[in-house]
Amino acid sequence: MKNLKNALLLKQLYQLKQLGYKYTSVSAYQETEPDLTLPNNLHALEKQAKECHLCTLSKGRQKVVFGEGNPNAKLMFVGDTPSSSDDSTGNIFTGRSGEMLSKMLENVLKLSRSDVYITNILKCKSLAHQPLAPSHAHTCHPYLLKEISLVKPDIIITLGDTAYHYLTGDTTDMSQVRGIVQEKEDYTIIPTYHPSYLLRNPSAKKVVLEDLLKIKALI
Numbered sequence: 311m312k313n314l315k316n317a318l319l320l321k322q323l324y325q326l327k328q329l330g331y332k333y334t335s336v337s338a339y340q341e342t343e344p345d346l347t348l349p350n351n352l353h354a355l356e357k358q359a360k361e362c363h364l365c366t367l368s369k370g371r372q373k374v375v376f377g378e379g380n381p382n383a384k385l386m387f388v389g390d391t392p393s394s395s396d397d398s399t400g401n402i403f404t405g406r407s408g409e410m411l412s413k414m415l416e417n418v419l420k421l422s423r424s425d426v427y428i429t430n431i432l433k434c435k436s437l438a439h440q441p442l443a444p445s446h447a448h449t450c451h452p453y454l455l456k457e458i459s460l461v462k463p464d465i466i467i468t469l470g471d472t473a474y475h476y477l478t479g480d481t482t483d484m485s486q487v488r489g490i491v492q493e494k495e496d497y498t499i500i501p502t503y504h505p506s507y508l509l510r511n512p513s514a515k516k517v518v519l520e521d522l523l524k525i526k527a528l529i
């Protein structure tokens with residue numbers, strides 16, 4: 311798969327950059343390289359991600375945290391990186407943020423977590439007290455793209471600035487884009503705040519409720 315090959319090439323470039331190279335003549339992958347296509351079913355994709363060492367986050371993780379939920383979900387939620395409790399349990403959106411997300415689903419959308427699909431930009435916990443690194447996001451991106459192509463959601467709800475930025479490439483502040491319905495080729499994107507932001511800023515619950523009601527009207 312071209313995306314995975316590009317991710318491997320990017321990883322190689324980042325490593326060379328860390329060694330001090332400014333320019334490189336890294337050769338492109340040849341047709342003789344082993345087959346790097348990602349599997350065409352979620353179970354096999356999860357297995358491959360759980361054995362992944364493509365970026366340095368593999369060294370610090372306890373567990374790979376792959377997406378969970380309905381493999382045919384119409385709604386997909388995309389967060390940024392596994393939390394510490396996700397990292398230790400191997401399950402996505404555990405802890406207080408996970409409880410908040412479950413409440414958003416149950417109280418407003420009248421759905422359970424098993425009705426939707428929930429995933430993250432990164433499958434391994436990001437470095438403590440550091441923002442998600444572009445090199446890690448780009449290296450992990452093929453897994454997310456493959457999840458999207460297999461689940462085929464109608465609507466993707468990005469949770470927080472980081473998830474929105476790395477899925478769309480748009481760096482507009484969440485306060486400007488939240489709740490705006492964006493039609494893409496294969497799905498609709500609706501950005502909103504991350505549940506952890508709501509825990510820190512309870513006043514934002516009002517606008518997130520507006521976003522959820524907009525989503526409810528679309529499903």
Ligand code: SF4
Binds near residue numbers: 362364365368432450
């Ligand atoms: S974050 Fe993604 S690319 Fe990096 S090791 Fe984990 S699964 Fe692999």
